Amino acid sequence: MALARSGLRAGPPEGKGPGFAELFGALPVAVLVIDPDGRIAHANPACELMLNHSESAMVGQPYDAILLPPEDYADRRDGHGFAAFDIEIEAVRGPRVRVDFVESLVADRPGWRIVTLHHAPHARRVAQGADRTAGARAAVGAAAMLAHEIKNPLSGIRGAAQLL
Template sequence: MPLPSLPPLQMQQDGPSLSELMTALPVATLVVRPDNGIADANVRAETLLNMARSAIIGSDVARTVRIAEAGARFDIWHSNKPIAAYDIKVHAGRTAEMEVDLMISPIVDHEGWRVVSIHAQGQARKIGHRGTAGGARSAVGAAAILAHEIKNPLSGIRGAAQLLETSNGGSDAALTQLICNEVDRIAALIDRMQDFTTDRTLECGPGNIYPLIDRASHIAAAGFAKNVKIIKRYDPSLPFAIINDDALVQVMINLLKNAAEALEHVEQPCIRVETAFRHGMSVLVGDRKGSAVLPIEIVVIDNGPGVPEHILDHLFNPFITGKRDGQGLGLALVDKLVRDMSGFVQYSRDQEAGESTFRILLPMGMG
């Protein structure tokens, strides 16, 4: 079956044809008909699927790109909505099981027709990295043990230091104060680690995200980001999101702090906080939970140098950091809190623009 008549591309008379554009696309791309038959495929798709184009065209996309999780019920091939499936295991053509990022985009004005792009994991990490769900959870056991074994004795050390200062008539005030300050610092670190040990469900409900984003921005501007220009670009028509107020404020503070620290050596540091409504945006959440509609988007963009390449694969894991004095807990906590709100967080880097983006997607609430 031939492709439908698409609106002509606006380009110079001697510009590339549609088939030439398909060939030039840097990722494996399929054009899928309403009946799920594959109408076209580019060279990258031939390589990824290990199949000739003649064998790909006409085949059923659900059989050609098969979800690998046994018992999974992902209805991704019978939806007219955009779907982004990150870190999903598939059997692609004649290749072995692999992890990919799968993007499905409906073709406007051609009902049922879709463009499917398949980003192999090596490429997907560069295009837009997303850590796995196990990152934040991997610290739960360690945090619980440390909280129990370290935090309780700290109160005894602090009390002993205060008694020492009293018994010496204040002669060693500087030394005892140093002990108290260091104990308080360690206790604060343990408190942050204990955020990972709770399995309680966040109480979430429909809420206006803007007062919460503004509160976090004010805190940032008054403290750790006082020398950074913060620009806000809000979609005024954005509906309520399903959120926990305190959790969203903490998420925004952590992301703004992360951005501000990345801008330490930038001549004209700038952070942009933007919101948008992504109509029909769905994310495949894995663990056999199917897809989630997450149309509320919050992005924090900075013009810093970006995340070091060697930690990209573990960016949202605890204790992973590119900063000399960093603890590696901020982004892991962001990941946990966003997931607790049934959302999704992703990092991407635009090398051409010289910008790093942390994107939060949240479910919509009625309000």
């Protein structure tokens, strides 16, 4: 198994709960583990589905042979993570996908990185659409209120003219 080869512990002692492989496989977010040489060490099932590659086909491959990195990725600084939100990525064998791309360093494992890919922008676009809809309603409401204020004084003047 790829987990054993990488030196990552496969799980807790027998009967003590799920092991790393089970937890990693159950994550709903696409995750890639990148080794110090820039090669893919692990990919969870969500990542396999998103990138249209099996883990066995990805393991050992250079990261950029599977996934074309975001535009600003080359500008990242060593020793720091990287994040790009609501971007379009392209897998070599998969479709273009809009994602939040986050790369983190693995503590106590120099050179190891974890890349997560979230399908979050859809929810963000829905929320932005709701904000625009609320703004449009507010504008219509303001126009209606202004029309009422203009109409009221004219009604008052007309009523006064009738009294005279």
